[in-house]
Amino acid sequence: MAVREIVRMGHPVLRRSAEPVGDPASAEIRALVGDMVDTLRDSGGVGLAAPQIAVSSRVVIFMVPPERADSEAVREVGGVPLTVLINPQIEVLDPTVVYRPEACLSIPEMAGVVPRPTRIRYRAVGLDGEPVEAEASGFHARVVLHEVDHLDGILYPMQMDDLSTFGFVSELRKAQEEQ
Numbered sequence: 001m002a003v004r005e006i007v008r009m010g011h012p013v014l015r016r017s018a019e020p021v022g023d024p025a026s027a028e029i030r031a032l033v034g035d036m037v038d039t040l041r042d043s044g045g046v047g048l049a050a051p052q053i054a055v056s057s058r059v060v061i062f063m064v065p066p067e068r069a070d071s072e073a074v075r076e077v078g079g080v081p082l083t084v085l086i087n088p089q090i091e092v093l094d095p096t097v098v099y100r101p102e103a104c105l106s107i108p109e110m111a112g113v114v115p116r117p118t119r120i121r122y123r124a125v126g127l128d129g130e131p132v133e134a135e136a137s138g139f140h141a142r143v144v145l146h147e148v149d150h151l152d153g154i155l156y157p158m159q160m161d162d163l164s165t166f167g168f169v170s171e172l173r174k175a176q177e178e179q
Contacts, residue, residue, distance in 0.1 A: 001034035004053040049150030060147035085124035094119035112166035
């Protein structure tokens with residue numbers, strides 16, 4: 001497997017819908033996921049979508065480390081392990097919106113406050129071709145929604161409704177410290 005270059009905002013693959021995966025258990029998809037895992041680990045991020053490494057396929061991977069979990073139940077089980085979702089679908093279970101900061105490996109050094117539903121269900125297929133289904137809330141839901149957005153050509157600034165919260169992380173931190 002290999003660490004791949006993460007493409008940045010402006011790259012054409014990030015602006016279009018990714019292609020559905022026909023055979024989730026294929027050697028090609030296994031190799032893609034292997035590269036995505038290596039790339040995610042190298043980047044220090046929590047999620048990655050195939051378009052972020054310039055592959056137009058409906059594949060995302062993510063994890064929620066226990067220290068990032070915002071639910072005691074998720075922390076107690078050690079977070080959410082590395083998960084592969086192929087051809088994922090999202091169902092909003094609670095439309096209540098929460099505003100939280102987000103960042104993205106394809107928009108380095110920047111962040112912004114993004115509204116997201118608080119609770120979702122996701123359905124997909126795993127690398128073994130078996131169905132994957134889970135409910136997620138809080139940060140877990142936010143990560144899944146963020147990554148699945150990539151599959152539809154959506155970057156988090158496109159979800160923002162107040163661009164005054166969008167900026168360089170270093171400047172946002174300075175402003176927060178000054179308050």
